Amino acid sequence: MxxxxxxxxxxxxxxxxxxxxxxxxxxxxxxxxxxxxxxxxxxxxxxxxxxxxxxxxxxxxxxxxxxxxxxxxxxxxxxxxxxxxxxxxxxxxxxxxxxxxxxxxxxxxxxxxxxxxxxxxxxxxxxxxxxxxxxxxxxxxxxxxxxxxxxxxxxxxxxxxxxxxxxxxxxxxxxxxxxxxxxxxxxxxxxxxxxxxxxxxxxxxxxxxxxxxxxxxxxxxxxxxxxxxxxxxxxxxxxxxxxxxxxxxxxxxxxxxxxxxxxxxxxxxAMGRVQLRKYPTQLERRRHVAMLYDAGFKGHEWYAAPPLESPERTSSFHLFQLRITGFQSKQRDAVMFALKERGIATNVHFIPLPLLSLHKNRGESMDPYPNTARLFNESLSLPIHLQLSDDDVHWIISEVILAIEAEL
Ligand SMILES: Cc1ncc(COP(=O)(O)O)c(C=O)c1O
Missing domain, CATH: 3.40.640.10 (Type I PLP-dependent aspartate aminotransferase-like (Major domain))
Incomplete structure (x- = not known):
């Protein structure tokens, strides 16, 4: 298509x-x-x-x-x-x-x-x-x-x-x-x-x-x-x-x-200096995109919001790490694939360390880290950057909702 x-x-x-x-x-x-x-x-x-x-x-x-x-x-x-x-x-x-x-x-x-x-x-x-x-x-x-x-x-x-x-x-x-x-x-x-x-x-x-x-x-x-x-x-x-x-x-x-x-x-x-001058404005834009995502997903039963702002902390809004409650990693991967087909690149942060061969071979397993295991299965990081218009974000939100609901 x-x-x-x-x-x-x-x-x-x-x-x-x-x-x-x-x-x-x-x-x-x-x-x-x-x-x-x-x-x-x-x-x-x-x-x-x-x-x-x-x-x-x-x-x-x-x-x-x-x-x-x-x-x-x-x-x-x-x-x-x-x-x-x-x-x-x-x-x-x-x-x-x-x-x-x-x-x-x-x-x-x-x-x-x-x-x-x-x-x-x-x-x-x-x-x-x-x-x-x-x-x-x-x-x-x-x-x-x-x-x-x-x-x-x-x-x-x-x-x-x-x-x-x-x-x-x-x-x-x-x-x-x-x-x-x-x-x-x-x-x-x-x-x-x-x-x-x-x-x-x-x-x-x-x-x-x-x-x-x-x-x-x-x-x-x-x-x-x-x-x-x-x-x-x-x-x-x-x-x-x-x-x-x-x-x-x-x-x-x-x-x-x-x-x-x-x-x-x-x-x-030199690259860093130019960006640092603009960084406060860029942080505001990232915050705006994150808030649009949050408002767009709010109300969906499966949506677990990432931490963005509280009275004592403000994120740098580096990731918008959506958590889809109850998902298994296979379902998340299917959503990623569907979004890719629609032209939306997503990511996962991260494969937990104990699942990597390096750490498995050191004797690590996921047993002591149940929240990490669940976060891995349920999380999907959405695009968040300065090239996104509000309209792009609204479109991504509707595509993400469609892709997730097709997997439920
Ligand atoms: C949590 C975390 N720590 C450390 C690093 C390593 O940063 P660098 O690539 O600048 O060495 C990364 C890079 O993505 C990261 O995500």
Whole structure:
């Protein structure tokens, strides 16, 4: 059957003329890797979130792995994460030789609750890394208060200099989805010790690939030293970056640690800077689309709304993760197929970690994670992006309702 409308993509990148002009300017500038654009982007991110420091890297993955390594996470250490997340959250833990300890999520807000995180704490816990799924902030205040409690401090067994300085597990937030989300009046990035954002091609704000860390560590950690460590470790542990070497006349450098190669380029930063200027307006548009979806599905018995707004939290509206109560994954897949036939791209977030061979082979099963299992069977992420008109959204709503009701 011919399509009656133009197909709708799932998450096309918001690349406009201004972005193209900014990238062209960098390409013509004579300096294309980490340099002045990156420094400006980092300053603008810290100003947007209102944190003392933000640093950019080649991805969320490289940024957060660096954070684990900075904290000295290694073999035998445990990092608490939700079972419902993308593979990267667990992979970086495994890269360090440590153990990802999974917890279930709640069905209503689809993130790990404070109670679930608490139940997984042991003397080996070094990091707590919950995920703001779809852009919905976890209970940041509850988690911070818990991690700073005397009980947790007593259990904690520090084994590195930074662990001794913090004297409790690190709160590293997987905020890959929640750039711009708000928790208790302050943007995500202001609450955990270190918060990792993703600027991957499908994210709200994209640098094609990229990520950032927002630092909010207690006063015993010196910002200049933190900056020096993270920047140097993103450049093979070099004591001086390429721009400094070129412009300062001091070409010599040292390498004290075997670092990684995961810096962000000025080309990427230029893309990010243009989008960041427009981001508050873009967040409003995403909110509008999410509210149209919510109003369109409300009243249908099968509809379980994603968390979008509450008096203490506002999503970044990264995903509109519809939950179809009572569905099995086969029915959801049939709906996806029917929508694809009509020209509407959808997605599923995510295949739970214990269903992936990597984790099955580590002995994981879905038994301890009933909510995650149900969320997987029932969820369907709908397109949410800046190219959608209100009319597109109304059309998607009617097609989704038709496709779901054909499967009931
Ligand atoms: C929850 C979550 N964490 C981490 C990542 C990894 O981000 P990146 O691709 O920037 O490394 C993603 C990417 O989609 C994600 O969805």
């Amino acid at each position: 011919p399509l009656s409308r133009k197909p709708v993509g799932f998450a096309p990148p918001p690349i406009d003329e201004d972005t193209i002009i900014a990238v062209e300017r960098v390409l013509r500038s004579g300096w294309i890797t980490s340099g002045p654009e990156l420094a400006a982007f980092e300053a603008e991110i810290s100003d947007f979130i209102k944190v003392p420091m933000a640093s950019c890297f080649s991805s969320w993955t490289s940024a957060c792995e660096l954070a684990l390594r900075w904290f000295g996470v290694g073999p035998g250490d445990e990092v608490i994460i939700p079972a419902m997340t993308y593979a990267a959250t667990a992979n970086i833990v495994l890269h360090c030789g440590a153990i990802p300890v999974m917890v279930d999520v709640t069905l209503d807000d689809r993130v790990a609750s404070l109670e679930a995180l608490q139940s997984a704490l042991t003397a080996n816990t070094k990091v707590v890394m919950p995920v703001d799924l779809g852009g919905w902030p976890v209970d940041y205040q509850g988690i911070c208060e818990w991690l700073c409690s005397e009980h947790v401090k007593r259990i904690f067994q520090p084994a590195s200099q930074n662990q001794r300085a913090l004297a409790r597990p690190l709160f590293l937030a997987d905020a890959a989805h929640s750039f711009g989300a708000v928790y208790r009046g302050r943007r995500v990035g202001n609450h955990a010790d270190i918060t990792g954002f993703s600027f991957h091609a499908v994210k709200n704000l994209t640098t094609a690939e990229g990520g950032a860390l927002a630092f909010n560590l207690p006063a015993q950690f010196d910002l200049t030293e933190l900056q020096r460590w993270f920047k140097s470790m993103s450049l093979h542990g070099q004591s001086r970056n390429a721009l400094e070497k070129t412009t300062s006349g001091r070409w010599q450098y040292d390498v004290a640690d075997a670092g990684f190669k995961c810096n962000m380029t000025d080309i990427q930063a």
